[in-house]
Amino acid sequence: MLNIVVNPNQILRKKAEKIKDPLSSDVQKLIPEMIETMLVKDGIGLAAPQIGKSIRIVVIHHKDRDLVMINPKIVRKSLIKEWDEEGCLSVPEVFGDVKRCKKITVKYIDESGKEQILSGEGLLARVIQHEVDHLDGVLFIDKAKNLRRIENE
Numbered sequence: 001m002l003n004i005v006v007n008p009n010q011i012l013r014k015k016a017e018k019i020k021d022p023l024s025s026d027v028q029k030l031i032p033e034m035i036e037t038m039l040v041k042d043g044i045g046l047a048a049p050q051i052g053k054s055i056r057i058v059v060i061h062h063k064d065r066d067l068v069m070i071n072p073k074i075v076r077k078s079l080i081k082e083w084d085e086e087g088c089l090s091v092p093e094v095f096g097d098v099k100r101c102k103k104i105t106v107k108y109i110d111e112s113g114k115e116q117i118l119s120g121e122g123l124l125a126r127v128i129q130h131e132v133d134h135l136d137g138v139l140f141i142d143k144a145k146n147l148r149r150i151e152n153e
């Protein structure tokens, strides 16, 4: 399992680099490690800067599937926004309410190097926006209202 970088850390604040070759052995080796780390840590999403790599890869666990998004770009956003609670593996035990677009469309390269386009709403749209923010050095605590600390028992 990979180590999770915890806030504050400069790598979480950098704009991550685009992946030039999604099929390179480094990327192909990293993807299953990121998925494993996300699942072991009980996360629903993980971005590469959170495991110390400033590159544009995110993994998302949605409806029993693991989505891999390389160089994701949100190409459409709904005007309608909604508030909901968020947390983050890099900001342990902290939760807050974040306003996000209700629906989005994202373009990305999948783990086999194919270009994909996906529309999502609700939780999926929220997770994608949260993870893409990580690639731009943005954390949910920058946007959240009513931040609160909830300690694990």
Ligand code: NI
Residues within 6 Å of the ligand: 087, 088, 089, 090, 130, 134
């Ligand atoms: Ni996060």
